[in-house]
Amino acid sequence: QVQLVESGGGLVQAGESLTISCAASGRTLSPLALGWFRQVPDNEREFVAAIAWSGDTTRYTDSVRGRFTISRDGAKNTTVYLQMNSLKPEDTAVYFCAASKTSVVPTIPKPYKYWGQGTQVTVSS
Numbered sequence: 001q002v003q004l005v006e007s008g009g010g011l012v013q014a015g016e017s018l019t020i021s022c023a024a025s026g027r028t029l030s031p032l033a034l035g036w037f038r039q040v041p042d043n044e045r046e047f048v049a050a051i052a053w054s055g056d057t058t059r060y061t062d063s064v065r066g067r068f069t070i071s072r073d074g075a076k077n078t079t080v081y082l083q084m085n086s087l088k089p090e091d092t093a094v095y096f097c098a099a100s101k102t103s104v105v106p107t108i109p110k111p112y113k114y115w116g117q118g119t120q121v122t123v124s125s
Contacts, residue, residue, distance in 0.1 A: 001026050001027065001114075002024055002025070002026035002032070002099050002101075002113075002114040003024070003025045003026055003114075004022055004023070004024055004097045004098070004099055004114055004115065004116035005022065005023050005025075005097075005116060005117075006020060006021070006022045006095065006096070006097045006116045006117065006118060006119040007020065007021055007022075007023075007119060008020035008021050008119060009095065009119030009120045009121045010120075010121070010122070011122045011123075011124065012087055012121075012122070012123055012124070013123070013124050013125075014087060014088055014089055014123055014124065014125050015086060015087065016087055016123075017083070017084060017085045017086075017087065018084050018087060018121060019081055019082065019083045019084065020036075020081070020082050020084070020095055020119055020121065021079055021080065021081045021082075022034065022036075022079065022080045022081075022097030022116055023078060023079050024078045024079070024080070024097075024099055025078065030053055030077075031052075031053035031054075031101065031102065031103045032053050032077075032099050032100070032101055033050055033051065033052055033053060033099070033100045033101075033102055033103075033104065033105050033106060034050065034051055034070075034072060034080040034097065034098070034099055034100075035047065035048075035049065035050030035051070035059075035097070035098045035099075035100070035105075035106065035107075035112060036048040036049050036050070036070065036080075036082045036095055036096070036097060036098070037095070037096045037098055037109060037112075038091075038093035038094065038095045038096065038121075039093055039094050039096065039118075040092070040093045040094075045096065045109050046061070046093075047059075047061050047107045047108060047109070048060070048061055048064055048068065048082070048095070049061070049064065049068055049070040049082060050070065050105045050106065050107060051070045051071065051072055051080060051105065052103065052104070052105045053077065053103065055071070055072055055077070057105050058070055058105070059105050059107050061107075063090075064084075064091075067084065067085050067086045067087075068082060068083065068084050068085070069081075069082070069083045069085075070082050070083075071083070080097065082095070084121070087121075087123045088123060089123050089124065089125045090123075091121065091123050092121060092122050092123050093120075093121060094118040094119065094120050094121075095118060095119050095120075095121050096115055096116055096117075096118045097115070097116040098112035098114065098115050098116070099112060099113070099114040099115075100112045100113060100114075101113065
């Protein structure tokens with residue numbers, strides 16, 4: 001079992017930055033790809049970014065590439081961060097952290113077995 005706890009969401013203005021984080025815990029954490037998805041009401045969960053256990057492979061959806069950066073801490077490798085710059089109102093969503101026990105980096109929800117509760121990010125215009 002893997003537990004995921006997100007933190008750092010909030011309300012920001014367009015153009016500002018925000019960093020959200022997700023702490024993973026559990027009995028077996030490797031290999032563990034960690035990803036971020038987001039969801040707005042009445043829409044499907046959308047892939048945002050993901051990072052491999054090694055940290056050497058990252059994936060981004062086109063709409064955030066160049067503005068968002070995913071990283072994981074180097075010490076215990078159990079915390080993943082999503083630094084979000086130049087935020088836009090369309091980035092407003094609940095952001096979910098997800099974990100997949102795989103050495104690849106999935107960009108769809110299905111391979112992710114573990115999910116956090118989500119953190120709200122609201123970008124005002």
